[in-house]
Amino acid sequence: MKIANRKIGSASVFGLALGLILFSGVHASAGDSEKVAAKYEINIQDFSFQPMTLNVPVGATVTWTNKDEEPHTVFSSDDMFKSKALDTDEKFSFTFTKAGTYKYFCSVHPKMVATIVVGSSKNKSEPMKTDETEKTN
Numbered sequence: 001m002k003i004a005n006r007k008i009g010s011a012s013v014f015g016l017a018l019g020l021i022l023f024s025g026v027h028a029s030a031g032d033s034e035k036v037a038a039k040y041e042i043n044i045q046d047f048s049f050q051p052m053t054l055n056v057p058v059g060a061t062v063t064w065t066n067k068d069e070e071p072h073t074v075f076s077s078d079d080m081f082k083s084k085a086l087d088t089d090e091k092f093s094f095t096f097t098k099a100g101t102y103k104y105f106c107s108v109h110p111k112m113v114a115t116i117v118v119g120s121s122k123n124k125s126e127p128m129k130t131d132e133t134e135k136t137n
Ligand SMILES: [Cu+2]
Pocket: 047, 071, 072, 073, 106, 107, 108, 109, 112
């Protein structure tokens, strides 16, 4: 009686399988559907910012364009953003990444004041706020 002593070439099969696993590796997760597509523009015209109050969602980029013959600037009251002196048709952009109310003015004409309100849009889903359970009086 003979017992067949067969060797199986399993090493090469294993190698191939490993290669396939590595190759079929990473699936990119499809997210990123929530992008701010709208443009937010403010004209600097007749020595004023138009509109004087602009509501934008968080992440919005606001672009100012000087439509006057005079140079104007866009200076945040909180030092968040600062443009150089804008000549006619020059633009300045800033992206608002945090909710809040941002007042700004023109440093050449400090009476020119305006406001950007970030994060006020009604249709955005806000994280639910749970009441603080740790209230101690
Ligand atoms: Cu000005």
